[in-house]
Each structure stands twice: as C-alpha cells, then as structure tokens.
Amino acid sequence: MSIWExxxxxxxxxxxxxxxxxxxxxxxxxxxxxxxxxxxxxxDDYRQGxxxxxxxxxxxxxxxxxxxxxMMLVASLIWIIRRHHVSALAAKxxxxxxxxxxxxxxxxxxxxxxxxxxxxxxxxxxxxxFLILFLFYLGYIxxxxxxxxxxxxxxxxxxxxxxxxxFAFLSRYAANYWAQGLHQRASLSLxxxxxxxxVFWQPLVLCMVAFTILFLALILLRTRTEIAKRRIAALExxxxxxxxxx
Amino acid sequence: xxxxxxxxxxxAVRAGGGFGLALAFFLIVVILVPFGVGPERAVLTRxxxxxxxxxxxxxxxxxxxxxxxxxxxxxxxxxxxxxxIPLEGVVLAKAAAHWVVTGVPLTxxxxxxxxxxxxxxxxxxxxxxxLAIGTPALSMIGAxxxxxxxxxxxxxxxxSLLVLPLYVPVLVFGADAVRRGAEGLSVATPLMILAAITxxxxxxxxxxxxxVLRINLR
Numbered sequence: 035m036s037i038w039e040x041x042x043x044x045x046x047x048x049x050x051x052x053x054x055x056x057x058x059x060x061x062x063x064x065x066x067x068x069x070x071x072x073x074x075x076x077x078d079d080y081r082q083g084x085x086x087x088x089x090x091x092x093x094x095x096x097x098x099x100x101x102x103x104x105m106m107l108v109a110s111l112i113w114i115i116r117r118h119h120v121s122a123l124a125a126k127x128x129x130x131x132x133x134x135x136x137x138x139x140x141x142x143x144x145x146x147x148x149x150x151x152x153x154x155x156x157x158x159x160x161x162x163x164f165l166i167l168f169l170f171y172l173g174y175i176x177x178x179x180x181x182x183x184x185x186x187x188x189x190x191x192x193x194x195x196x197x198x199x200x201f202a203f204l205s206r207y208a209a210n211y212w213a214q215g216l217h218q219r220a221s222l223s224l225x226x227x228x229x230x231x232x233v234f235w236q237p238l239v240l241c242m243v244a245f246t247i248l249f250l251a252l253i254l255l256r257t258r259t260e261i262a263k264r265r266i267a268a269l270e271x272x273x274x275x276x277x278x279x280x
Numbered sequence: 281x282x283x284x285x286x287x288x289x290x291x292a293v294r295a296g297g298g299f300g301l302a303l304a305f306f307l308i309v310v311i312l313v314p315f316g317v318g319p320e321r322a323v324l325t326r327x328x329x330x331x332x333x334x335x336x337x338x339x340x341x342x343x344x345x346x347x348x349x350x351x352x353x354x355x356x357x358x359x360x361x362x363x364x365i366p367l368e369g370v371v372l373a374k375a376a377a378h379w380v381v382t383g384v385p386l387t388x389x390x391x392x393x394x395x396x397x398x399x400x401x402x403x404x405x406x407x408x409x410x411l412a413i414g415t416p417a418l419s420m421i422g423a424x425x426x427x428x429x430x431x432x433x434x435x436x437x438x439x440s441l442l443v444l445p446l447y448v449p450v451l452v453f454g455a456d457a458v459r460r461g462a463e464g465l466s467v468a469t470p471l472m473i474l475a476a477i478t479x480x481x482x483x484x485x486x487x488x489x490x491x492v493l494r495i496n497l498r
Contacts, residue, residue, distance in 0.1 A: 169445040176441055180432045189495040190428055194442065197424065197488050201446045204477065208452040211473075 041118045043261045050254045057251035064244035072237035079234075086234070088146045093238060094245035096139035099167065102132030102249065106174075107199045110192035120257060122188035123264075125195065126178055127256030131249060133171035140164055159209040160217040166205045170198045184264065281365055281373045288377030292346070302339040302382040303389055309335035310393040321398045328397035329407065329458035335393070336386045336411060337418060337447055343382050344422040344443065345429070345436055347374050348493070352430040361497050367490040375416075375423040375486075383415030399462065406461030410474060414454040417478040421446045424489040431496045449477055 040046040072090035079086035109125035112118045143161065144154040155161065177194055181187035313331050317323055351357040360370050390411050391404045399407070425443035429435035457470040 166445055166448055169441070173438075173442040173445060176438055177428065180429075180435065180438055186431070186495055186498070190492060193488055193492055193495075194428060197485075198446070201449065204449040205445070205452075208449040212452045212456065 037112070037118065037121075038116075040120055043120055043265075046120045047258055047261055050258055054251055054255050054258070057247055057254065061244050061247035061251055064240060064247060068237050068240035068244050072234075072241060076233050076237060082150060085146060085149050088142050089234065090238060090241045092139060092142040092146060094242040095135045095142065096164070097242055098245055098249050099132060099135040099139050099164065102128050102135060103167065103170070103199070103202070105253075106132065106195050110195040113188055114192045114196075120261070122192065123260040124253055124257045125192070126188070127253050127260055129171055129175050129178070131252050131256070133168065133175065135249075136164060136168045136171060140168070157213055158217050159206075159213055162209045162213070163206045166209070167202060170202055174198065281369045284360070284365075284370060285373040285377050288374055289380055292377065292381040300385075302343050303385050305342050306335050306339040306386055306389065306393065309338060310396055313397070324398045325400060325462075328394055328399040329403060329462060330455045331397060332390055332393055332399075332407060333411075333451055333455040333458065336390065336415065337451055339386060340382050340415065340418045340422060341440055341443060343378065344426045345439055347378050347423050347426040348430045349426065349435075357430070357493070358497055361493065367493055368486040371423055371427070371486045371489040371493070372482075375420045378423065379416050379419040383411075383419055387411040387415060402464055403458050403462035406467050406471075407458045410454045410457040410471060413471065413474050413478055414450050417450050417481045418447060420481045420485045421450075424485050424492065427489040427492040427496065430493075450474065453477065
C-alpha cells in the first residue's frame with residue numbers, strides 16, 4: 035500500500051467510503067466518553083475551580099489548528115512535487131476545518147481567560163500567533179475560491195501554503211520576542227518533567243485522540259466531496275461540448 | 281535586467297504611474313492618527329514609531345498591484361517570461377524598481393512624519409535605518425503577493441489579505457528597533473534580525489514569485 039495508489043480518485047473514493055462512517059462513529063464515541071469523563075468525573079482544580087474543564091475543548095482544538103496547517107503543508111508538498119491530485123484536494127478540504135479549529139481555540143481561550151486572567155483577550159504571543167494563523171487560513175481559503183481553474187488554484191495555494199508556513203514560524207518567534215505572555219508554557223510535552231496531573235491528563239489525551247479521528251473523518255469526507263464535485267464539473271463540461279457539436 | 285529596472289522606474293515616475301501617491305497616502309495616514317487618538321503630545325510620542333511603520337507598510341501595500349498587473353494586462357509579462365533573462369531576475373528587477381519608487385521616498389520622508397507625531401529625538405536615525413533595511417523586504421514579499429493575484433480580476437483586496445500577514449515579522453522587528461532607539465536602548469538585536477529577514481526574503485522569494493508567475497502564465 036502506498037499513497038500513490040490513492041492518487042487515483044476512483045480508488046480513493048472506493049477505499050474511504052466504508053471508512054468514513056466508522057471514523058465518525060469512533061471519533062464521536064471517543065469524544066463523548068472523553069468529554070463526559072472530563073466534565074463529570076474529574077476533580078475541580080484547587081485554584082481554577084470548575085473553569086479548568088474547558089481544557090477538554092481548548093487544547094484539542096488548538097492542537098488540531100496547528101496540525102491541520104502542518105497537514106496542508108505536507109499535502110501541498112506532495113502535490114507540488116509529484117502531482118498527486120487527491121493530495122491537493124485534501125489540502126483544500128483541510129483548510130475550513132483548520133480555520134474552524136482556530137476559531138474554537140480562540141473562543142474557548144477567551145471564555146477561559148475571562149475568569150482566570152480577568153480579560154477576554156490579551157496581546158500575548160500565543161494568542162497573537164493564533165490570530166495570525168487565522169489570517170493565513172483566511173488568505174489560503176480566499177485564494178482557492180478566487181481562482182476558477184482547479185489545477186492553477188492547487189499550484190498557487192500550495193506555494194502560498196509553503197511560503198506561509200515559513201512566515202507563520204517567523205511570526206511565532208517575532209510574537210514571542212515582541213510581548214510577554216499570560217499564557218502558560220507547554221504542559222503536555224512528552225519530554226518534560228512536570229506536566230498536567232494524570233487525572234486531567236488521561237481524559238484530555240482521549241479528547242485529543244477523538245478530535246484527531248473526527249478531523250480525519252471530516253478530511254476524508256470533504257476530500258470525497260471535492261472529488262465528486264470535480265467529476266460533476268467534468269461531466270457537465272463534456273455534456274456542453276457534445277451539445278455544441280450537434 | 282537593468283533595462284527592465286529603468287523602464288519600470290520611468291513608467292512609475294511619468295504621468296499616471298502613481299509615483300508620489302504612496303508618499304501622499306503615508307502623509308494622510310500620519311495626519312489622520314492624531315485626529316483619531318487626540319493631540320496629546322505624550323501619547324503621540326509613545327505611539328509614533330509604530331504608527332510610522334504601519335503607515336509605511338500600508339503605503340507600500342497600496343502600489344503592489346502595479347508591479348505585475350499592468351504588464352500582465354497588456355501582454356508584456358509573457359514576453360518577459362520568454363526573454364533571455366531568468367524570470368527570477370525579472371521579479372527581482374521589478375521588486376527593486378518598486379522599492380526605489382516607494383520604499384526609498386518613504387524612508388527619506390519618514391523623519392518629517394516622525395516630527396509631526398512628536399517622536400523622540402533619539403529615534404529619527406533608527407527610524408530611517410530600520411525603514412531602509414526593512415522596506416526592501418516589503419517590496420519583495422509584495423511582489424510575491426502581486427504575482428499570486430495577477431490572474432484574478434479585482435484582486436486588490438485579496439492581495440492585501442495575502443500579503444499583510446506576511447508583513448508581521450518585518451513590522452514587529454522594524455517598529456521595535458525604532459521604539460528601542462526612542463528609549464535609548466540598544467537597537468542591535470531587532471536591526472540584525474530585520475536585516476536577516478530582508479536578506480532571507482531577497483534570496484528566496486524571487487524563486488517563489490517566479491514559480492507563481494510561471495503557473496499563472498501557463
């Protein structure tokens with residue numbers, strides 16, 4: 035099995051169609067378990083009280099907001115180097131999901147920040163980086179929408195994604211340099227000594243896994259839809275041509 | 281490349297080219313800010329470095345679509361692409377011409393606008409130096425954005441949406457250099473990072489912009 039087999043849209047559609055409902059079922063199931071576990075069966079934090087529980091939405095969405103962009107970067111590279119058509123469509127499919135995740139992370143962060151920091155918004159490096167990431171997503175989606183020819187659009191957005199990734203990294207470090215933050219440091223690192231306590235950590239990881247599975251299910255579904263849309267456009271074009279000939 | 285560079289400058293300077301428009305826009309933004317925030321001198325002094333940098337960035341943005349759009353419309357661009365110079369060179373020459381007609385006047389005029397905003401005496405020198413280092417990057421990044429949007433009708437708004445997030449690092453370090461200059465701190469770190477960004481952009485961006493042009497001309 036290699037990803038090149040799935041450059042054939044027919045093969046891709048045939049393979050993912052049975053997977054999609056299972057992925058949705060597993061993802062939603064895991065999310066339900068994770069959220070119920072997190073909301074009702076974990077203790078309140080001794081300083082933050084019950085507000086800590088928004089972590090089960092905030093962290094997974096932030097995690098996916100970044101990784102959706104990373105996935106788009108990889109998909110764009112695969113498209114631009116090897117002309118893997120499904121890969122380009124997967125990058126297109128991921129962008130609206132990524133931008134939604136960025137918005138969820140920003141919104142839950144604001145809701146969490148209000149009681150904890152006393153403010154909905156602060157010009158903190160992490161918050162600002164996410165806002166910039168949001169702008170990058172908007173530009174990427176807008177460019178896809180603006181160009182009628184699908185191959186040109188795929189090429190241009192791929193290059194934008196690659197250039198944008200470099201600048202997103204630069205902006206991240208620029209923002210770190212530019213302001214002191216309110217946001218805590220990374221507390222889920224695999225190599226760190228001190229992390230979030232296990233009682234919070236276990237449901238959190240479950241929620242992150244659930245979000246990831248749901249994300250993959252959405253990407254597969256949206257990619258399949260994109261393939262179908264392209265097929266319809268091609269069929270319509272063919273129909274119009276044959277009409278002209280008659 | 282030299283001929284192309286001078287041609288672009290002549291086109292920009294002569295009637296209808298928009299030379300000076302960027303400068304006028306810069307002036308208007310700087311004049312509007314005191315109307316918005318009030319005429320207190322202390323407040324203006326505090327925000328002057330940031331305002332001048334943001335105004336310079338917007339003024340630069342205003343003329344970006346001229347880099348390629350007109351040549352694309354009248355068919356010069358495909359000829360340039362088949363000319364015996366690399367397309368990367370074309371991009372570089374055009375970005376350099378854009379810098380000469382917008383970046384350089386902005387840099388030279390910036391102290392006057394700093395004066396209007398009651399900027400600290402120590403900041404003027406750093407304002408000019410940081411703009412001189414940073415504006416080439418603005419023109420080059422802008423050329424990439426302009427190359428992305430040549431095929432799109434009324435792509436001006438899209439161009440700003442694509443280019444402005446790319447300007448963030450330049451703005452952060454450029455404005456910070458001036459702010460530190462105003463407070464009498466050492467400006468070496470932001471200026472060095474700004475120079476690094478500019479050189480990196482000048483080295484790599486022509487390839488990205490040329491790749492984009494080739495796709496658009498296909």
